[in-house]
Amino acid sequence: MVDIKIYTTPTCPYCLKAKEYFKKKGIQYKEHNVAQDKEALKEMIRISGGRSVPVITAGEEVMIGFDQSRIEKILEEQKE
Amino acid sequence: MQPVHELMILGCGPAGMTAAIYAARKRIDVVIISDDVGGQVSTTFGIENYPGFQYVTGPELVDKFRAQMNQFEIEQHLGEKVVKLNKQEGYFVAQTISGKEYAAKACIITTGAKPKQLGVPGEDKYRGKGVSYCATCDAPLFADATVAVVGGGNSALSSSFELSRIASKIYLISRREWRADEAPLIENVKAARNIEKIIGYVVEAIAGEEMVKGITIKTFPKGDEYKSLTVDGVFVEIGLLPNSDFARGLVQMNERGEILVDCDTWTGVPGLFAAGDVTTVKDKQIVIASGQGAVAVMSAFEYLLKSR
Numbered sequence A: 001m002v003d004i005k006i007y008t009t010p011t012c013p014y015c016l017k018a019k020e021y022f023k024k025k026g027i028q029y030k031e032h033n034v035a036q037d038k039e040a041l042k043e044m045i046r047i048s049g050g051r052s053v054p055v056i057t058a059g060e061e062v063m064i065g066f067d068q069s070r071i072e073k074i075l076e077e078q079k080e
Numbered sequence B: 001m002q003p004v005h006e007l008m009i010l011g012c013g014p015a016g017m018t019a020a021i022y023a024a025r026k027r028i029d030v031v032i033i034s035d036d037v038g039g040q041v042s043t044t045f046g047i048e049n050y051p052g053f054q055y056v057t058g059p060e061l062v063d064k065f066r067a068q069m070n071q072f073e074i075e076q077h078l079g080e081k082v083v084k085l086n087k088q089e090g091y092f093v094a095q096t097i098s099g100k101e102y103a104a105k106a107c108i109i110t111t112g113a114k115p116k117q118l119g120v121p122g123e124d125k126y127r128g129k130g131v132s133y134c135a136t137c138d139a140p141l142f143a144d145a146t147v148a149v150v151g152g153g154n155s156a157l158s159s160s161f162e163l164s165r166i167a168s169k170i171y172l173i174s175r176r177e178w179r180a181d182e183a184p185l186i187e188n189v190k191a192a193r194n195i196e197k198i199i200g201y202v203v204e205a206i207a208g209e210e211m212v213k214g215i216t217i218k219t220f221p222k223g224d225e226y227k228s229l230t231v232d233g234v235f236v237e238i239g240l241l242p243n244s245d246f247a248r249g250l251v252q253m254n255e256r257g258e259i260l261v262d263c264d265t266w267t268g269v270p271g272l273f274a275a276g277d278v279t280t281v282k283d284k285q286i287v288i289a290s291g292q293g294a295v296a297v298m299s300a301f302e303y304l305l306k307s308r
Helices: A013-025 A038-048 A068-079 B014-025 B039-043 B058-069 B135-142 B154-164 B183-191 B286-307
Strands: A004-008 A030-033 A055-058 A061-064 B004-010 B030-034 B075-078 B082-088 B091-096 B101-109 B113-115 B146-150 B169-174 B195-199 B201-208 B212-219 B226-230 B233-236 B240-242 B272-274
Touching: A004 A013, A004 A038, A013 A068, A013 B039, A013 B058, A013 B135, A030 A038, A038 A055, A038 A061, A055 A068, A061 A068, B004 B014, B004 B091, B004 B286, B014 B030, B014 B039, B014 B058, B014 B101, B014 B286, B030 B101, B039 B058, B039 B135, B101 B286, B135 B154, B135 B233, B146 B154, B154 B169, B154 B183, B154 B195, B154 B233, B169 B201, B212 B233, B272 B286
Parallel strands: A004 A030, B004 B030, B004 B101, B030 B075, B101 B272, B146 B169, B146 B233, B169 B195
Antiparallel strands: A004 A055, A055 A061, B082 B091, B091 B101, B113 B240, B201 B212, B212 B226
16 A cells, blocks of 8 residues: 555644545545644645645655545556 | 435535534435535634634534534435536436435535635646635644735634734735624734735735745725735635535526525525525625524425425
């Protein structure tokens, strides 16, 4: 299984939605709270080129925002 | 096609969840379908005008609504965006983005509204790169930054106040005097020393390199004077657009796309009701949306009884 990382803020409903989705699907992920963790914030800005949460990475893939159909497609491709 | 339910609720914000609770307590066979849970409430910082709570955050209030709804066995399809609503052979049929179809004898639309865009150069390019429509989500990323908040309503003031505790400087820009009407909020914003109020200006363009570096504003309505402001972020809080496109052709709307309803939430289409921010109701408030959600179920119940 590919490594999933999610960069979040505690008050972001889209982050919550993404995490609920992963939990429902039984997909393991690592969460970085960028409101607290300044290093993670720098890393998030570097890899996403943006200042917006959530940022989700699946291996080499970087997604800004939570797009369920896109994440499903990526996970499907990674399986193959 | 799924089996035909008695009632279908589209949307799961305050109006939708209230409707679901009322419907379940009336033992109506109900299904709720929604892209998200909580709608705009989930992106609201603090709420001080919902009775029963002196102060509650948006996500906390959504959790309370949801827990109450989940006490009942309600068929829920969440994460499913409705793209088309039709009436076929006396039933309402909702089609979702994944191609699924749900049918019911009566339907309540509670799909709420989404933030309006500025429609200026640079807005799309820098979306997520400094331009944000969700201060609740992104404000913590602007620690010690300079930001602009655009708008003069309660949401703009609320976002500015929250940002004043995180960012170093906030320009609060609106075309005319604030529309905000919550006195405690207005006092808080006025007292915040790092919020600069700029009235009588609109945003002309958003500029930057990799990320937002600044904005140009111009006088409104004349547009004869320009100013450049150096900012790292732009929070857009200029009002709402109803999420009603999926019902176009089926139900009457005003020029803004709000669904026309009477005081019983009836849309004019037999069996079709609408509640909350997606409707022409004048004030977009959580308690009003909730109240309308309850009214809609009463009306739908009456309709179902008569049509049995």
